[in-house]
Amino acid sequence: MSAVDIGARVAEADWDAVEDGLDAVGGAVLPQLLTAAECAGLRMLYRDDDRFRSTIDMARYRFGSGEYRYLSRPYPEVVEELKQALYPRLLPIVRNWWTRLGRAPEWPDSLDEWLDRCHLAGQTRSTAILLRYGAGDWNALHRDLYGDMVFPLQVVVNLSEPGADHTGGEFLLVEQRARAQSRGTSFTVPHGHGLAFTTSERPVASARGWSAAPVRHGVSTVHSGERFSLGLVFHDAA
Numbered sequence: 385m386s387a388v389d390i391g392a393r394v395a396e397a398d399w400d401a402v403e404d405g406l407d408a409v410g411g412a413v414l415p416q417l418l419t420a421a422e423c424a425g426l427r428m429l430y431r432d433d434d435r436f437r438s439t440i441d442m443a444r445y446r447f448g449s450g451e452y453r454y455l456s457r458p459y460p461e462v463v464e465e466l467k468q469a470l471y472p473r474l475l476p477i478v479r480n481w482w483t484r485l486g487r488a489p490e491w492p493d494s495l496d497e498w499l500d501r502c503h504l505a506g507q508t509r510s511t512a513i514l515l516r517y518g519a520g521d522w523n524a525l526h527r528d529l530y531g532d533m534v535f536p537l538q539v540v541v542n543l544s545e546p547g548a549d550h551t552g553g554e555f556l557l558v559e560q561r562a563r564a565q566s567r568g569t570s571f572t573v574p575h576g577h578g579l580a581f582t583t584s585e586r587p588v589a590s591a592r593g594w595s596a597a598p599v600r601h602g603v604s605t606v607h608s609g610e611r612f613s614l615g616l617v618f619h620d621a622a
């Protein structure tokens with residue numbers, strides 16, 4: 385695996401269509417970003433205690449049911465390469481969003497520069513996670529905010545094969561609409577594919593201009609089997 389491969393896979397996405405999906409519902413499926421072998425490698429890595437800085441039992445915090453582990457830095461090569469390749473693709477989209485919302489887009493051109501700023505602001509801890517759900521597990525609707533420094537889009541990669549490794553376990557987005565009931569959108573993320581989605585809100589056009597609609601994400605109950613995923617958030621944590 386080399387940086388060239390991952391970069392080329394990320395480049396293969398139809399980024400205009402991804403932006404359209406993000407604009408419309410706050411989420412969009414990406415092409416296959418990791419091979420079956422790379423997915424298996426990360427699933428195996430889940431057992432390697434030395435690679436993680438902390439482990440969260442989701443039921444204990446009432447985050448749902450299942451477990452996730454924060455990867456320690458340095459990240460595995462594919463994880464680092466994915467983050468580096470995805471950041472500059474997501475950047476123009478989040479700059480457009482903030483411009484629509486009348487906010488200053490504060491993010492620099494490179495991920496390393498952005499992470500330096502997070503670290504200066506006291507958000508120094510790694511945020512890339514591996515998640516594991518067994519039958520009956522689920523992820524409650526939430527937003528991945530870890531402090532004032534926020535990159536508004538994130539990516540999850542399904543390390544398992546829907547329909548074969550697990551049933552259920554759909555990715556969910558729920559948008560809280562102003563003065564109306566909420567809207568739900570579900571995604572089946574194919575094996576090794578990514579899904580780009582909003583971390584906390586989406587710009588919505590109204591008669592009075594643009595406003596930000598809160599969007600939460602989660603995972604529906606896994607009915608059978610096991611589902612692993614890789615969660616990539618672009619800000620670090622306090």
Ligand SMILES: O=C(O)CCC(=O)C(=O)O
Nearest residue numbers: 515540555603613615616
């Ligand atoms: O397992 C998933 O598909 C979603 C996990 C999640 O909450 C995230 O990546 O932020």
Ligand SMILES: [Fe+2]
Nearest residue numbers: 526527528601
């Ligand atoms: Fe999340």
